[in-house]
Amino acid sequence: MGAHVLLAEPRGFCAGVDRAIEIVERALAKFGAPIYVRHEIVHNTYVVNDLKAKGAIFIEDLAEVPAGATLVFSAHGVPKSVEQEAQRRGFTVFNATCPLVTKVHVEVAKLHREGYEFIMIGHAGHPEVEGTMGQLDAGIHLVQDVQDVARIEPAQHDKLAVVTQTTLSVDDTADIMAAIKARFPKIREPKQQDICYATQNRQDAVKLLTRQVDVVIVVGSPTSSNTNRLREVAQKLGTTTYMIDSAAELRPEWFAGQPRIGVTAGASAPEILVRQVLERLDQMGIGSVRKLGGIQETMKFPLPKGLKLIGDAERKLEHLR
Structure with a gap:
């Protein structure tokens, strides 16, 4: 084949x-x-x-x-x-x-009225993090990795709650969450995790995909958090992964001796970009395409x-x- x-x-x-x-x-x-x-x-x-x-x-x-x-x-x-x-x-x-980001803002406002401080798991400088941290004048402590958890100094430990950026890696966030719970055993977690359903679904799909291919192409822009997380998830599973903004970036040498090519796209990448990638691959002689089964989103x-x-x-x- x-x-x-x-x-x-x-x-x-x-x-x-x-x-x-x-x-x-x-x-x-x-x-x-x-x-x-x-x-x-x-x-x-x-x-x-x-x-x-x-x-x-x-x-x-x-x-x-x-x-x-x-x-x-x-x-x-x-x-x-x-x-x-x-x-x-x-x-x-x-x-x-996004209403799922608004949900985090509403939770912050509600718990702040009850006297809570917050730990936020997220990437410094990302507009979603700036938006969530900017819901209050003070009292939100940002952690980006497990090491940051040891460095933060909340004013009190009794009323602490955790929120997260919605587009993070599910696996990385679990490690940071474990460190937070170890240091702050009384921490209040969200009733439902803040990482959005679409981020979770795309990461689950790329895990399934990555185990069946030799190369993964992730379509999306370098500024997109959830797209970068898809690339990281695939790379962590040991598969060569390229993130591209458009089909023009594809290189034939990436596919030499690599017969099974996986393609996915971040949550902000339109389907037209995926179609253009498939057309470019077809021009390179890779024309057979099969969809993997997965969750059908109806939200x-x-x-x-x-x-x-x-x-x-x-x-x-x-x-x-």
């Missing part, structure tokens, strides 16, 4: 990413360009460039947004200070924060109020797509 491709299932867009992109597209259709978006709506080069071409302007500082403009918060969430500044400046705001999140479209705006949305 010649070289062939195994396709992970599930892969690509999750419900939170779908919703965030639809919010920007609907805002463009209803209010017209430009629509301002704080930070990349999701961490994917193709998606961001596509929305830029349709009239979205991505900014980091709200001072760049003119008075009276329409502003969208990215899927990663924002600190309270950014919400308050947007309100002060009088923007029309649509919040595309859908409601859109914010104020984005219902009628008539011309509805037609404009179809045109944008």
Whole structure:
């Protein structure tokens, strides 16, 4: 049998990413360009460039947004200070924060009222971490690895709760969690883990895939946390793994003498990028593709109020797509 491709299932867009992109597209259709978006709506080069071409302007500082403009918060969430500044400046705001990230924010607010401090497991500088830590003025201690657990000094140990970034490695987080519980036995854990269903499902799928192939291709942008975690999961299982932003990065030498090629995609990578990878592999003579069985995701999140479209705006949305 010649070289062939195994396709992970599930892969690509999750419900939170779908919703965030639809919010920007609907805002463009209803209010017209430009629509301002704080930070990349999701961490994917193709998606961001596509929305830029349709009239979205991505900014980091709200001072760049003119008075009276329409502003969208990215899927990663924002600190309270950014919400308050947007309100002060009088923007029309649509919040595309993933509802699973919002769930973490709500938990932080609730437990803070009960007198809790927090340990957050996450990556420093990631916008989701900045958004969650920015829900409070103080009292959230960030840990990135097991070593950090020994370094943090909460003001008290009795009322401590743990929250996590939603896009982490399930396995790495379990190790950090074990260290936290060993040092702080009374720590309060979330009722349901914060790592989102889509991150978990894609990591489980890549584990299944990796054991059956010689090379793994992970489609997604370098800034995407969940995509980087997929690459790490595959590499830890000992399989040569490449993370690519687009099919143009594929190299024929990666597949020399490697007949079984696995392909997956991060939760912010659109399916068109996977199709382009398969087309490029086909041009290299690797045309046989088989999907692995996996969980079928049916999750859908409601859109914010104020984005219902009628008539011309509805037609404009179809045109944008």
